[in-house]
Every structure is written in C-alpha cells, then in structure tokens.
Amino acid sequence: MEQLTSGLVVEHVTKTFFNSGGYFTAVEDVSFSLNDGEFLVILGPGRCGKTVLLNMIAGIEEKTGGSIRYNGQEKTGAHPDFGMVFQSLALMPFKTVMENVELPLKLRGVPKGERRETARHYIELVGLTGFEKSYPHELSGGMKQRVGIARAYAANPKVLIMDEPFGQLDAQTRYSMQNEILRIWEAERRTVIFVTNNIEEAVYLGDRIILLSDCPATVKETYPIGLPRPRDMVSREFLGIRTRISDNTDLAI
Amino acid sequence: MFYTIGQRKKWQRILYLILPVLSVALVILAYALVQMRLPALLPDAGELWDRFLRTFTNPIKEAGLPGHIWASLRRVLIALLFAWTLGISFGVLIGWNRTCKALFGSIFELFRPIPPIAWIPIIIMWFGIGEFPKVLIVFIGSFIPVVINTEAGIRMVEKEYIDVGRVFGAKRSQLLREFVVPTALPSIFAGVRTSVSCAWTVVLAAEMLGADHGVGALVTRGWNAGDMALVFVSIICIGIIGAILAFVLNKLEKVVCPWNN
Ligand SMILES: Nc1ncnc2c1ncn2[C@@H]1O[C@H](COP(=O)(O)OP(=O)(O)OP(=O)(O)O)[C@@H](O)[C@H]1O
Ligand SMILES: [Mg+2]
Numbered sequence: 001m002e003q004l005t006s007g008l009v010v011e012h013v014t015k016t017f018f019n020s021g022g023y024f025t026a027v028e029d030v031s032f033s034l035n036d037g038e039f040l041v042i043l044g045p046g047r048c049g050k051t052v053l054l055n056m057i058a059g060i061e062e063k064t065g066g067s068i069r070y071n072g073q074e075k076t077g078a079h080p081d082f083g084m085v086f087q088s089l090a091l092m093p094f095k096t097v098m099e100n101v102e103l104p105l106k107l108r109g110v111p112k113g114e115r116r117e118t119a120r121h122y123i124e125l126v127g128l129t130g131f132e133k134s135y136p137h138e139l140s141g142g143m144k145q146r147v148g149i150a151r152a153y154a155a156n157p158k159v160l161i162m163d164e165p166f167g168q169l170d171a172q173t174r175y176s177m178q179n180e181i182l183r184i185w186e187a188e189r190r191t192v193i194f195v196t197n198n199i200e201e202a203v204y205l206g207d208r209i210i211l212l213s214d215c216p217a218t219v220k221e222t223y224p225i226g227l228p229r230p231r232d233m234v235s236r237e238f239l240g241i242r243t244r245i246s247d248n249t250d251l252a253i
Numbered sequence: 254m255f256y257t258i259g260q261r262k263k264w265q266r267i268l269y270l271i272l273p274v275l276s277v278a279l280v281i282l283a284y285a286l287v288q289m290r291l292p293a294l295l296p297d298a299g300e301l302w303d304r305f306l307r308t309f310t311n312p313i314k315e316a317g318l319p320g321h322i323w324a325s326l327r328r329v330l331i332a333l334l335f336a337w338t339l340g341i342s343f344g345v346l347i348g349w350n351r352t353c354k355a356l357f358g359s360i361f362e363l364f365r366p367i368p369p370i371a372w373i374p375i376i377i378m379w380f381g382i383g384e385f386p387k388v389l390i391v392f393i394g395s396f397i398p399v400v401i402n403t404e405a406g407i408r409m410v411e412k413e414y415i416d417v418g419r420v421f422g423a424k425r426s427q428l429l430r431e432f433v434v435p436t437a438l439p440s441i442f443a444g445v446r447t448s449v450s451c452a453w454t455v456v457l458a459a460e461m462l463g464a465d466h467g468v469g470a471l472v473t474r475g476w477n478a479g480d481m482a483l484v485f486v487s488i489i490c491i492g493i494i495g496a497i498l499a500f501v502l503n504k505l506e507k508v509v510c511p512w513n514n
Contacts, residue, residue, distance in 0.1 A: 060416040078419045090413045094435040094512045103431065104421035135512040155421055 007071070007191070008034040008057070008159065014065035015052050026052045028216040029066070034159070034193065035207075039185055042195045043202040044212030045250055050195045051087055053217060054163050057193065058084050083157030085165040087195075089148045091136040097123065097147050098132040104155035115154075122150040125180065127173075141168040149177070153184065159191045166201070178204060182229065199249070203242050204231050214250035221248055296482040301489075304482035313474060314465045322490055324466035328384070328459075329452045332391035336448055340396045341441060344403025348437070349429060361400065369394030369455045373462055382463040387456065394455035395448035402444025406437030439513045442506045449498050453491060 015027040026049040034040055044050045055061035057068060059078040068075045083104070091100050098116070101123055105115035123129055126146035136144055145168045152160060162181075166174045182205065185192055196202050202209050209223040223245060227237055288295040296304070308318035316324070347354045347361065372390055380386035414432045423431065460469025468487050475483030507514070 055416075058420055060419055078422060080422050082420065084420045086413070086417065088413060090417045092414060092417070092432065092435070094438070094510070103417075107418070107421050107423045107427055107431070137512065 007036050008075075009069045010034075010057065010066070011069070012066035013053070013056060013063050013068060015049070015056060015061070016064045025216040027056070028218050030212075030217060030219055031066075032210055032219065032222070034191060037189050037191055039182075039192045039194065039205060039207045041202040041206030041209045042193065042212060043199065043209050043245070043249075044195075044197060044217055045214050046197055048212050048215045048250075049217030050197075050212065051163055053212075054084070054161055054193070054195055058082055058161055081158040083152045083155040083160050085148050085152045085160075085162040087163035087165075087167065089136075089144050091144055091147055091151075093136050096133050096135055097128060097139070100136070100147050101150045101154050103151060118156075119150070119154050122153045125153065125184075126150045126177075142170060142173055145169060146173075146177075157190070159193065160185075162192065162194045164195055164197065166196075174201075179230075181205070186229075199242055199246050200233065203227075203238060203245070204233060209245065211245060211248060220250075221245075296485055300482045301485055304480075305486050308471075308483075308486065313471065316466055318471075318486070318490070321466055321468055321471050321487075322494065324464075324470075325456050325460065325468045326494065328387050328391055328467070329449075329456050332388045332456075333395055333448060333452055335392050336395035336399055336452070337445060340399030340444070340448070341403050343396075344400040344441075344444075345407055345429070345434065345437075347400075348404040348407025349433060365397055365401070369397070369451070370458050373459055377463065387459045387464065390459045391452050391455045395452040398447040398451055399441075399444040402447065403437060403441050406440025406444075407433055409440065410436040438510050439506075442502070442510065446499065446502055449502065450495065453495055457491070 010033065011031045013027060013030045014025065016023050016025045030053060032040075042050060042053070052061060056063045059075060059082070070079060070081070092103070095103065098119055102115045102119035105118060110118075120129075120132070123132060126149055128143060128146055128150065131139065131143065136147065139147070145165065149162075149165055152162070165181075166177050169177060178201065181192070181194075184190070194205060196205075203225060206223075206225050209225060210219055211221045211223065212218065213220045223241065225241060227235075227241075231238055284295065285298070288297050305318070308321075313321070343357070343361075347358050369390060372393055376386045376390050380389070410433045414436065415428060418428045418432050456467070457469040457472065460467035461473045464470045468491055471487040472484050475481065475487065
C-alpha cells in the first residue's frame with residue numbers, strides 16, 4: 001500500500017451488464033495494484049471476464065463499481081501512457097500493415113518519415129518485413145496478430161496491456177514471441193499487463209500471476225513468481241508452480 | 254473431364270471474357286429477330302445507322318448529336334458534382350453527429366420519399382425552363398441516394414475501431430478521418446453509383462418536359478414526329494454513356510478502396 005500515488009491501482013472494480021432480460025455480472029470486486037516495471041499476468045478460464053476487465057483498465061469500457069487510479073488520479077477513459085493489443089485484433093481492414101502499425105504515431109502527429117521508420121522497426125521485430133503493403137485480409141490469423149502487437153509496441157506506451165496476444169500463433173512462433181516480449185520488456189523497462197488462459201505461458205512470463213475465478217471474474221489467488229529468467233519450463237520449480245496453479249483453477253483451461 | 258487448377262483458371266478467364274460479349278450479341282440478335290417479325294415496332298439496323306448519321310448532317314435546333322449529348326452530360330455532371338460534395342458532407346454530418354441527425358434527419362426523411370420528378374412542375378414554375386432549374390432537379394434526384402448511402406456507411410463503423418482510436422488517443426476529428434470515413438467509403442461509392450443512374454433518369458425527364466437541347470429533347474422530338482429511329486438512337490446513346498460512366502466509377506473505386514475487392 002506504499003505505492004498509492006504512483007502506478008496503477010485497481011480497487012473493487014465491478015462490471016455488471018444490464019439488458020432487457022436482466023443483468024449479468026462479468027467482473028466482481030477485483031482489486032490489485034501494478035508495480036512500476038512489473039510483468040503482471042492475469043490468468044483465467046475462458047469467458048470469465050478477462051477482456052471486460054482489461055477494457056475497463058484501458059478506459060474503453062465503463063465500470064459499474066470500484067475505482068481505477070493511475071498516478072494517484074482517478075482514471076476515466078483512455079490515457080496516453082497506456083497501449084493495448086486487442087484480443088479481437090481490431091486491425092483496420094482499409095489500412096495496410098504499415099498504415100496500421102504507424103497509426104498510433106499518426107494520431108499523435110508524428111511526421112511521416114519518422115513514424116514510418118519506427119513502424120518499420122517494429123514490423124521487422126514481429127517478422128513481417130515484406131508485408132508492409134499488404135492488407136489484413138491478405139494475412140493469416142497469426143500474421144494479423146503480429147500486426148496488432150507491432151502497433152501496440154509502436155505506440156511506445158508506459159503500460160502495455162496485452163489481451164491473449166499469442167492466442168492465434170502456432171507453437172513455434174508463440175515461443176519466439178514470448179521471448180521477444182520479455183526482451184522488449186527488459187530492454188525498454190515497460191510495465192506489462194498480460195492476459196492469458198495458458199498456465200505454462202503465465203508461469204513462463206510473469207513476475208506475478210493473478211488467478212481469476214470463473215464468471216464473474218474475482219481474484220482467486222495471487223502468485224508471485226520468483227524464478228530467475230530465462231525460465232526452464234521443465235525445471236522442478238517451474239512444474240511445481242504450474243501444478244499448484246492448475247490444481248486451484250476453476251475449469252480446465 | 255479433369256482439369257488442373259491452372260487450366261480451370263484459364264478457362265474461367267476466357268469464359269468471363271466471352272460471356273459479356275455473348276450476352277450483348279444475344280440481345281442484338283433478339284432485336285433483329287423481333288424486328289424482322291414486327292417491322293412496325295422496331296427500326297432496322299440500316300435505318301438506325303442512317304438516322305445516326307443524319308443527326309450530324311441535319312442538326313436539330315442547331316446542334317448535332319454530340320451537341321445534344323453534351324447538353325445532357327453537362328447538366329448531369331454539374332448536378333452530380335454538387336450532389337456528391339454536399340451529399341457526402343451531409344450524410345457524414347447526420348451519420349456522425351447526433352445533434353445534426355436530430356435536427357435535419359426528420360426533414361430529410363420527409364423529402365426523401367418524394368420522387369425527384371415530382372419537383373419538376375414546381376421548379377419550372379419557380380425558375381422557368383433555363384439551365385439552372387434543370388440542374389437543380391437533377392441535383393435533388395442524385396443528392397438523396399448519396400446521403401442515404403453515406404449515412405448508412407458511417408453507421409456501419411464498428412465499435413471496435415473506435416475503441417482502437419480511443420486507446421491510441423485519437424481526437425474526435427481523427428476518429429472521423431482515420432476510422433469512420435474509410436469504413437464508409439465502399440458504401441459511399443454505392444451511393445455515388447446510384448446517383449449517376451438517378452441523375453440520368455431525372456435529366457431525361459426534365460429535358461423531355463421542356464428543353465431545346467439534350468438527349469431527352471431528342472427523344473421528345475422523335476416521339477412527336479413519329480421518328481422512331483431517332484428515339485432509338487437517343488436511347489442507345491444514353492445506354493452507352495451510362496456504361497462508360499459506370500466503368501470509370503468502378504476503376505475509381507478500385508483506386509480509392511484498394512482493400513475492398
Ligand atoms: N457488452 C456486453 N454485454 C453483455 N455481456 C457481455 C458484454 N461483453 C462481454 N459480456 C459477457 O461477459 C463475459 C466475459 O466476457 P470476456 O470477453 O471478458 O471473457 P474473456 O475472459 O475475455 O474470455 P476469452 O478467454 O474467451 O477471451 C462473457 O460471458 C460475455 O458474454
Ligand atoms: Mg477475452
């Protein structure tokens with residue numbers, strides 16, 4: 001509780017959807033704080049409310065209870081320090097790969113030459129060099145996902161929110177992207193909130209794992225992961241943590 | 254019969270080249286057959302050709318066929334230019350801005366079902382039969398489909414795109430420019446295409462009711478004089494010009510919306 005004036009503090013956040021048929025609570029009383037430079041993983045079963053929670057943090061979904069504070073101030077709406085990789089990809093079909101990736105910079109008024117250079121760098125990083133002029137409908141699912149990741153990197157946010165960013169990647173690319181995100185996180189000292197439903201991925205990446213319950217999402221348990229990096233997925237400690245978490249999860253995820 | 258995929262592609266390409274030619278040829282053939290059976294209903298090809306040539310040698314109201322086509326085309330193009338700029342702006346305005354929709358939406362809904370041709374008597378009473386009233390009527394007719402399609406396109410924008418814009422800090426004007434208008438472009442083009450055919454319909458009607466020059470005036474003149482060949486020549490001209498315009502618009506759409514194929 002000594003970090004109340006810096007970083008992100010989520011307190012008792014709740015989201016209830018109301019519709020004609022009644023109401024439905026997707027997120028209930030979730031609290032946690034995010035340390036500066038931390039790699040926080042949010043792990044939860046499918047359809048438990050992870051995306052809804054992230055959208056509230058990103059400021060594109062209204063919360064119905066609780067508070068989200070950033071640097072001591074109530075966070076209402078989007079904030080320039082935050083960037084996001086969308087689970088739904090949310091690429092603009094009418095923009096090329098290059099135009100999609102440079103979009104956050106364009107919105108900020110970065111001159112064309114400069115933003116192209118930055119975008120090209122991140123396109124290369126996610127392995128899409130040569131596809132700059134392609135439109136999203138010409139790419140595979142995994143390639144589209146990488147465009148979304150490059151776009152979020154290009155925005156250069158202090159807090160990077162990633163909603164199951166590797167969900168559509170094949171195993172091989174997934175491993176290399178996991179290492180890549182760790183490399184970027186370490187090199188550029190960002191803070192990351194990473195959502196996944198994959199326990200192994202969570203233990204491999206996170207400084208800390210917040211395990212959510214099944215719908216409505218509540219914080220079931222928090223696991224600090226003290227393992228040094230790079231982590232060995234078949235080491236005894238790794239497998240131990242993995243088993244402990246999987247024994248505690250609501251559904252097979 | 255078995256084909257490799259490559260062969261099939263090639264056959265399909267050839268087929269898709271031949272089919273349009275074939276269908277046009279069939280229509281011409283059908284025309285010729287009917288013409289032979291019922292020569293009183295349709296002029297034959299020789300007559301049409303003669304009549305076509307005579308529009309050059311015997312000008313009608315001091316204008317040859319190109320002059321009349323140009324008179325119509327000019328009205329259509331001027332009206333369309335205004336219909337497109339004003340129609341797209343207005344469509345964006347009422348599609349994007351709730352207040353504007355509330356203010357102007359119902360007025361537009363009221364005007365929208367009125368067939369543009371119904372304006373002709375009123376506008377002739379107000380402005381006479383000069384150039385301006387004709388362009389105005391054509392404008393009214395082509396403005397409406399542009400507005401309808403633009404507004405529908407603007408409304409089609411997905412919440413997700415707006416979310417992306419908000420997360421990455423787009424201002425409201427940027428949301429419109431970077432996310433909303435591009436989403437609406439294919440629909441706007443649909444409106445533009447419709448507006449062209451509306452414009453032709455209306456210009457013909459306006460010219461048939463009172464004009465010295467224009468393809469519609471030729472049709473009326475042929476009608477009054479029992480000159481069926483002239484009516485047909487005029488109609489064929491309209492068809493050809495319409496097809497050329499549609500072709501140009503298609504090419505333009507491919508350039509403006511390259512992602513949409
Ligand atoms: N706008 C909405 N209105 C009503 N219910 C909603 C809305 N958005 C989400 N929900 C519901 O909230 C629940 C949680 O959805 P959410 O997308 O957050 O799940 P998730 O944990 O991200 O799932 P996944 O792992 O499949 O991505 C779902 O049951 C969903 O139907
Ligand atoms: Mg989700």
